Amino acid sequence: MKPSQFAKGFQARPDSTSSEKRTALDRLNAIDGLVQNPLQNANIAAFKSPAAAASLPNDAEHVDAANETIEYRTWRAEHGYRPGQIIELPLKAIKPSPFNPRYFYVKSSIAELAVNLAKQGQQQAIHVIPDYDNPGSYFVSDGGRRVRALKEANKETVKALVVDLPIGIQSYKLGYDLNVQRDSQTVFDNAVVWRRFLDEKHFQSQKELAEHLGLDESTIAVALSIAKLPETVMQEMVARADRFGSNMAYQVGRYHAARGTESTLRLINKILSDDLSTRQVADIVKGRATAQESAKPAGRQRYAQRLDIKLGGVSVGDLKSYGDDRLELKLRGLSREKRDEILRQIEQMLSDPS
Template sequence: MSVKFDRKSAMRATLTQEKKSVDERFARADAVLTSHPSGLASSPITTPERTFSAESSAAQGRLIVSAKLECTHENPLNARCIYDPDVVKELAASIATRGQMVPASAVAHPSIQGHYLLIDGHYRKKAAAAAGLQTMDLVVRQSEGEIELYRLSWLLNEERSAQSPLDNAFAWRKLLDKGLVQNEGKIAELLGISAATVNKTLALLNLPTAALDKMRERPAKFGVFTGYELTLAAKKIEESALLDLVNKIIAEDLSSREVSAIRAKIESGSTRKRKETSRQYKVQNNGQHIGSLKEWDSGKVALEVILINPKDRAALVAELKARFCIMK
């Protein structure tokens, strides 16, 4: 027997577990970046770096600063686009009690002296503001350009708490629109994922705006395969029915397999030709059954009779020709 917890209980349990391992997971992600100080595309550099701070072993070799929130700008190519307000509240309470345990990653702002661009840490910035703090701790890295700004954001999120496919769809569309990648294949190559995953993810943006807005409320409910099944279903049903399906996925926590079964049923119903039932009338001549007259709701009418007498047959044919203005 399965027990369903309410949303707040489930969120609280998730955050509790998250807090237990947050330092470890941040350090693991940071360690990856430490081995690639010039960007993920380059080979690791073994030359010792100058140490600005020894606050944590993972942060060695990079400058840690306490920056004003107003001087800390969001990453324009952040991998995460959707933020859960409940998570912000929980994290704000934690920061207000314990302080900011892990610095956020940032680079110097390319056009504003003394300001910074976050690579990640947007949840922490929102939580710090909600907690009434004026500053946040940043690990300042060397900037490697726009595309690297996105890739580092994506990597850090993947190491800790991955963004949803809907986040990815919005972010990848931005990369394409800005010309930072030429096509879907380049996104797959950049991130080391399959081209099929990129294609299915971007297909989410073909859904109606109302459906996307509803999905933004609970993005974790819509994995790549569930989302793709929705895009297929959307081609066969009206928007209102699609919204009903989105709500059903959220309310009943449907798996991608269950959504696939619903979509297959929708497609089967839309492609199956409805069988028409005819109304039949017996045709008699002198008390003998000589044929039938059939009609359908579609408008089709069929007359089939057998007339042995040539004169009777000729008379009927002539009458039908006259009735329907049939010329030789």
């Protein structure tokens, strides 16, 4: 793979073998194991603090040190950092990796996490990789949701582990494997990112991409067909990824090719409201059944105004107005007491004849 095929800030390295990839994953897991110790978790070190670094056990310093890259070893020496040490970094220094396996982040999920972080604080450190070409900045290796939620909660710093991981396509493979283990990787993330990999010539063909990821070529082909959908359509399915796996999304993609975006959005609503199976959707696509579409798109009217609702400076939902007579209120992450109080006030307002 040519160096020009990698995004700025990364350097091309030979493809890692399966054993090398396993070693990198084991190194990451070993670091996680170190920071699970309660005594070490209490050691949240200030950045560039050799004294704080020295308080960590010597064993941490030797975590797979023989396999460290030169760049990482040099960076550690300059900053007095030891593997497994948790430090606080400015959120403004954190940036997404161009090889992030995740593309879609559900806003409601981020808002819920933001409320939780505002109440309980950050319990788990994110993993970051130094951008060696731009000192002082870091790529997120694992923890993109937490970074977004901390920003939503108006926080300024993030607890982080600085890790030594392969870069470029290799870092994608590692992140992809970790997400698959946690069931947080969706076919829609794959669709967008794999399409970009091919468009940017990181891989010359579907077959090469499939071989590199250790997947069947048919899996790649299905994802690439889903990538033809507009993001607005994919977003609707990402919000309910439990209902839209690759087979269901593939059928929705076929329907979109024949009927267009508005009809497809109505079909997605029907899949959710009527709990349609993949076979039933396939029958609709083939014309053996009807989606029973109404003349008016269900739930797709554009709102006239939107008010962001915050509690204690943290966004918990919004209030939208439609036309002359419709309001839609959505709130998440409320305590039971606050929820019941809001319900009583709404009931009182609606029952008041004035």
